[in-house]
Amino acid sequence: MAASQVDMEFAEAVTTSDEFNAWACLNCGICSAVCPLAIDLMPRKLFRYAILGLKDEVLEETDTIFQCLLCKLCEENCTSNVHIVENVRFLRSYIGDEVFGLDTGRGREEHHAAAHR
Amino acid sequence: MPLPTGDIVGLMVDNLEKRGSVFPLSAKKATRWADGLDIPHGGETVLYTGAMYQLLPYIIAMVKLLARVEDTFLANWVFMGRFANRFVNLSAIGARPSRAEIERYNQILRNIARLLQQAGVEFGYLYEDDLYAGALAYDMGVDGTLRTHAKRVDATLRKHGVRKVITLDPHTTNMLRSVYPTMIDGFDVEVKSYLEVLAEAGAEPLQRIDEDVVIHDSCLYARSEGVIDEPRRLLERAGYTINEPRESRNLTYCCGGPIEALFPSKSHDVAVERVKQLRGTGGSQVTTMCPMCLASLAKAADGTLPMEDISVFLTRAYTLDAPDASTEKKRSISEH
Incomplete structure (x- = not known):
């Protein structure tokens, strides 16, 4: 198995984003426990990948990222107030730009949704 | 073979960019529900459907189509559909809902308008300018396209001098109330769900309904918009347990x-x-308050657990109208 590679461009996109705030995650697992889809990977493990800049690992989970219902049951139960839905939307935007070739507008205009929600 | 996520998302985004909605619907079909209700054009306060209830029958039909393709070799060819859809409105051709389904969702809109009229709330309607709010693009993270679309919606509201918007579903409520202000500088339209408006207006029931009803909260209403007590207050005031x-x-x-x-x-x-x-509650009928919830849960229940939009339950108590499409049809048959 190949060693994980840190992608500096991806790491920078994550660290400079207003929307991505998974740093506060304590990895307690409540989010996975309450998820209607029982997505074990999400959000805690996935967010670790993103924080570490492991772009390939994140992109491998594209389907999982788009399976999220954005229902916020995890967020409602999160002890660290992580804006899980905004983080998932950030990753969807990133994949939309980098993989699907869509005009997601990521980084083009400031969008402070996380602060308002 | 699972459905190709990128192509499906791309198809919806193409539609929003080129046709103003993720599943395009003609203005005639989107506004037909208002025929005969004498709702004025425009005004400072408007009922804003965002075409969500009208779109649902078409989305249901499209999903049926996609579900047949999922896990078959045809999933490999969805990208061709996206390519062709840029030139021809394939999503409108491919998705053909039943007349009964269309009538069911149109009746919900009529119910809501009548409930508000009965409660003495004055409002207009933008008819062909009642644009989709872009919820699906938001969910997919396609904010560039969404921002352009949101500006179009904002310009339309300004053109008509709209100051207050009464929304009908949680997705449009969430977009206009919580998302648009973060995307558009100076977006200061007051946005309230019709359930909030009815509860605040102190709507009085015309008849008491002694029935139990199981309540299904919408995620967006309950966790993002704080619309939790209003539907309960309205149902309880009408006599429902x-x-x-x-x-x-x-x-x-x-x-x-x-x-x-x-x-x-x-x-x-x-x-x-x-x-x-x-x-598991032991109840015999369920109320929903979102068109997507209704479609999804009704399909899963497959007729084993009666399910209706909350407007159907409220209409029975707060107006003297027929609350659902089948009752409307029966009445019109008996009258002729």
Whole structure:
């Protein structure tokens, strides 16, 4: 198995984003426990990948990222107030730009949704 | 072979960019529900449907189509559909809902308009300018396209001098109330769900309904918009006894609808689980307050647990109108 590679461009996109705030995650697992889809990977493990800049690992989970219902049951139960839905939307935007070739507008205009929600 | 996420998302984004909605619908079809209701054009306060209830029958038909393609070799060819859809409105051709389905959702809109009229609330309607608010693009993270579309909606509201908007579904409420202000500088339209407006107006029931009803909260209403007590207050005032599932209010459980177009099987599994929870209350009928929840849960229940939009339950108590499409049809047959 190949060693994980840190992608500096991806790491920078994550660290400079207003929307991505998974740093506060304590990895307690409540989010996975309450998820209607029982997505074990999400959000805690996935967010670790993103924080570490492991772009390939994140992109491998594209389907999982788009399976999220954005229902916020995890967020409602999160002890660290992580804006899980905004983080998932950030990753969807990133994949939309980098993989699907869509005009997601990521980084083009400031969008402070996380602060308002 | 699962459905290709990028192509499906791309198809919806193409539609929003080129045709103003993720599943385009002609203005004639989108506004037909208002025929005969004498709702004035425009005004400072408007009923804003965002075409959500009108779109649902078409989305249901499209999802049926996609569910047939999921896990077959045809999933490999969805990219061709996206390519062709740029030139021809394939989503409108491919999705043909039944007349009964269209009538069911149109009747919900008529119910809501009549409930507001009965409560003395004055409002207009933008008819062909009542634009989709862009919820699906938001969910997919396609903010560039969404921002352009949101500016179009904002310009339309300004053109008509709209200051207050009464929304009908949680997705449009969430977009206009919580998302647009973060995307558009100076967006200061007051946005309220019709359930909030009715509760605040102190709507009085015309007849008492002594029935139990199981309540299914919408995730967006309960966790993002704080619309939890209003539907309960309106139902209870009408005489209904509310049956709460364990997963209720801010801990409500998703209907699976948000991923129906991309992952039909997984979406269905979530809906089946929710129906199980609702059935576990021992109640005999369920009320929803979102068109996506209604479509998703009704499909999963497959006729084994009666389910209706909350407007149907409220109409029976707060107006003297026929609350559902089948009653309307029976009445018109008996009158002729």
